[in-house]
Amino acid sequence: MPDNYEDIINLPYPRNDWNFLIKHPRMSIENRAKIFAPFAALRGHSDAIAETAEKKLTIRQEELMEDSRIELDEALAALSERLQRGEHPTIRVSYFVQDKILAAGVGTYREIEGLAAKLDLNTATLQIVDTKIPLNDIQWIKFA
Structure with a gap:
């Protein structure tokens, strides 16, 4: 060739x-x-x-059962104590995100893992790095 x-x-x-x-x-x-x-x-x-x-994948927001609510409150209290001591623990959070178009209470559940930056009880939000999550939308919190 x-x-x-x-x-x-x-x-x-x-x-x-x-x-x-x-x-x-x-x-x-x-x-x-x-x-x-x-x-x-x-x-x-x-x-x-x-x-x-x-x-x-949208679903209705689930209401937490009493035992899940107690576990979440205990985790938030432990997180608050650690943040007041100046610690910023790594946590994993499952939370509900409202769909902007669909009806109220319909959306998706997301999980995020990162350093807990701030727990603001006045605005009822938890900040993980740059993401602010309303406390009412949190399903569970796990410490890494």
Whole structure:
């Protein structure tokens, strides 16, 4: 099979050719990076797909049983004590997220794990890193 590039394979690279460099200047590293940057042809498409998938899994918010409520209150009290001592324990929390479109009390349960940053009883929220969770939406808390 004949080599299709025989006529140019041994030609020198035109680095030192001044005319070539004037017509085709070297591209900066920043501009080269822009060429290969990720591109989303349809803005919001991946968010819409994720939202649609999430809607398929929506359920009604469950009311906590008495024993689960007691366990949650004990975990919140223990967390409050540790935060007052200046500790920021790693916790795992399951909580309810209300769907913005569907009726009240319908949404999904999510889990998050991270450092407990703040337990604010005035606003009734628990902050884990940057996520603020209403205390009424928490299903359970586990210390890691």
